[in-house]
Amino acid sequence: MAVTQQLARVPAEYLASCRQSADASPDGDPLWDPPSTDVLDMDWAPFLIERVCDLGGLDDVHRNAFRQALDGETAIDLAFLNTHPHAISPFGPDPTALSAAQAARVAELLGQIDFPALLTALPTDETEAAALIGNGADKIVGGPKKYLLGHFDAMREFYRGASQRQHLVVLWWD
Known part of the structure; x- marks a missing residue:
């Protein structure tokens, strides 16, 4: 079983309800x-997308927004989500989250990134592009560009939805 990056957009009330359930449960x-419509499986794309951002020369403001979109923050206490036997992140670091305001800011900045333009910094040959990206990109069936564009677009749309609904985002590796 592969460990992959997961994101969930939820209202603050839902998270509070989960915290209360954990406190009340023996x-x-x-x-x-x-x-399931509010969960996004990023697979192993985060590492590869970050590499494309580096190779394409993405500026620091947008690079930091991308990292925040996938690293979250530790200000929201999510320890109750990572307690055995109900841990949502048994194979990775503790879950993190972004507040609704942080998710909205990330959505705005992700919306400004021209990811297809970043992909043009890669060689046109998929094998050469995969070698430059590294981190197993050569194993992606069909080449990395389409895979990475699809995952970046899904992440951008996911955050746009979180922003529109004023949801926070919980992140973990599972």
Whole structure:
């Protein structure tokens, strides 16, 4: 089983409800089960997208927004989501989150990134591009460019939806 980056957009009230459930449950079960339409599996794309951003010369403001979109912040206490036997992140670092305001700012900045332009910094040959990206990009069936563009676009749309609904975003590796 591969460990992949996961994101969930949820209202603050849902997170509070999960915290209350964990506190009330004898085994700490938070009853964490956000709707599948509000969960995004980024697979292993974050490392590869970050490499494309480096190679394409993405400026620091947008690079930091991208990192925040996938690293979250530790200001929101999510320890109740990572307690055995109900841990949502048993194989990775502790879950993190972005507040609704932070998610909205990230959505705005991700919307400004011209990812197809960053991809043009790569060689046109997919094999050469994969070698330059590294981190297993050569194993992506069909080449890395389409895969990375699809994942970047999905992440941008995910954050746009979180911003529009004023949801916070919870991030973890599973």
